[in-house]
Amino acid sequence: MLEGKNVVLGVCGSIAAYKSALLVRLLIKAGARVQVVMTPDATNFITPLTLSTLSKNPVLTDYFIPETGEWNNHVELGLWADFIIIAPASANTLAKMANGLTDNLLTAVYLSAKCPVYFAPAMDLDMWKHPSTTENAATLQSFGNIMIAPRNGELASGLHGEGRMAEPEEIIAFLSADIKKKLPLTDIKALVTAGPTYEAIDPVRFIGNHSSGKMGFAIADELALLGADVTLVSGPSAQVSKQRLIKRIDVTTAAEMLEACRQHFTMAKVCIMSAAVSDYAPVTIATQKIKKHEAGLTIETKKTTDILKFLGDNKHDGQLLVGFALETDNEEANAIEKLKKKNLDFIVLNSLGDAGAGFKTDTNKITIIDRDLQKTTFDLKSKEDVAKDICQKVIALIKR
Structure with a gap:
């Protein structure tokens, strides 16, 4: 505290x-x-x-x-x-x-x-x-x-x-x-995901993305500052929580992240899924490093479990579920579709087209859309300040 x-x-x-x-x-x-x-x-x-x-x-x-x-x-x-x-x-x-x-x-x-x-x-x-x-x-x-x-x-x-x-x-x-x-989220349990997931191709290669985890870690820190009991499930990330009472669970794959979320989801009142989870994983993981071939390499993939959809389908009354949408086109329409399809209370939309937003940056520019389709757009801010805006929306919905 x-x-x-x-x-x-x-x-x-x-x-x-x-x-x-x-x-x-x-x-x-x-x-x-x-x-x-x-x-x-x-x-x-x-x-x-x-x-x-x-x-x-x-x-x-x-x-x-x-x-x-x-x-x-x-x-x-x-x-x-x-x-x-x-x-x-x-x-x-x-x-x-x-x-x-x-x-x-x-x-x-x-x-x-x-x-x-x-x-x-x-x-x-x-x-x-x-x-x-x-x-x-x-x-x-x-x-x-x-x-x-x-x-x-x-x-x-x-x-x-x-x-x-x-x-x-x-x-x-x-x-x-x-x-x-005196804090608004005292005694409330929160579950946050952050960072990427990596899906192994062989012992040295993987399918992944550019997520740094900065946004998710900032959200976890802000929730803890507001009094919440926070569990942070993080994919591979160099980020470090500023708040010492945060319980951190490190995972690598989408399957591992899903299992960690399953274990802590039921007890959490607030769930903010900011991780950039891999949508696909190789069907077969080579046990030895794959050698370079002149003919190229074809990797057969399978879909990973949609963690956000799973949580939305299993959400109980009084639980608040928040998702993220990083889009490159038809941004608002895609975000609203995701909001409805995955039974979210609100979604945080950001665009790779906005300068200073997206992966690895220290800033972000977001729009929050709730289940009533009320839309609030924010200016470019530090990810710490963006986390404050997201958490204030959480507080407003909990108190409603």
């Missing part, structure tokens, strides 16, 4: 600041980009060098950089962040946040933020139970900020009770769960 996210981690003056080192490490491990902002007092508990090394970014502590005469733009930081996490959040910083005081860079970034803000209090028992702290925490939550409540345990003073900052692992789990429950 934190993959690719921009996170500002605010560290305040508290003995619990030592935990921020592990928190940074866990955020980085989860795939987030981390910018640490420390209050001046926090540097007495953990060094900026430690957090800079772990975050791979310079730690910010002041508005101004005396050596260069430059300043750290709190407004830009607030806009850059997808999330702000203040951990540990001291009583002093909670009071400043609740009352809009900005005498340090961290509170200025907080007041500039347009993103969700999480805070994990850390202080002694009596400080946490004091009415002013209780009121400040309640005020911050009334503003829409999200508290990761302190835990009960042994405190630095020797007392035992509430006030311990949540452990870094607990904070990461809290963030991931909170983010996921």
Whole structure:
């Protein structure tokens, strides 16, 4: 859930600041980009060098950089962040946040933020139970900020009770769960196919196509970002999923792709078949490399199973099935025929005649046609942005 996210981690003056080192490490491990902002007092508990090394970014502590005469733009930081996490959040910083005081860079970034803000209090028992702290925490939550409540345990003073900052692992789990429950495709299983299939002629040759898998991988990544539980069935491809929770199944032939889809299709609510599956396979596969002959070579072929048609024929109520049509002529008519014949909910049409679209490119130009024959045409975009358009159509149909 934190993959690719921009996170500002605010560290305040508290003995619990030592935990921020592990928190940074866990955020980085989860795939987030981390910018640490420390209050001046926090540097007495953990060094900026430690957090800079772990975050791979310079730690910010002041508005101004005396050596260069430059300043750290709190407004830009607030806009850059997808999330702000203040951990540990001291009583002093909670009071400043609740009352809009900005005498340090961290509170200025907080007041500039347009993103969700999480805070994990850390202080002694009596400080946490004091009415002013209780009121400040309640005020911050009334503003829409999200508290990761302190835990009960042994405190630095020797007392035992509430006030311990949540452990870094607990904070990461809290963030991931909170983010996921707000996503539109949470708990929805999705099946995506990508790339080509290869049909062997002999041990070194095959029938295949130019598909790179870029479009299918972009769709799988976007579905995962939206909260879906994604299974990606990929033919031979050098692409790598950006989202680590995607379950990838590698196949080579159309028959192998069909079998993988059969295994996962029933449980999937959303199925997006973007793979360029071979329509034909050799009847006989030579066990040794075929030698060159003057007379040429004739290969007898047979039709492969139409995976999309099989899924369309076996689709159950509530399932969403999406296909692709890459055409060179009579494009819209051919796409509509495929939409109807294969029982699709919508089809994504693109043309080899459009510059920048098709196989191996980083861009695509598509038209979406749904089963009501409503047509939406999009401009040339990156395949990541095309994936967003396709997934927004999926969300709209699921919510309908």
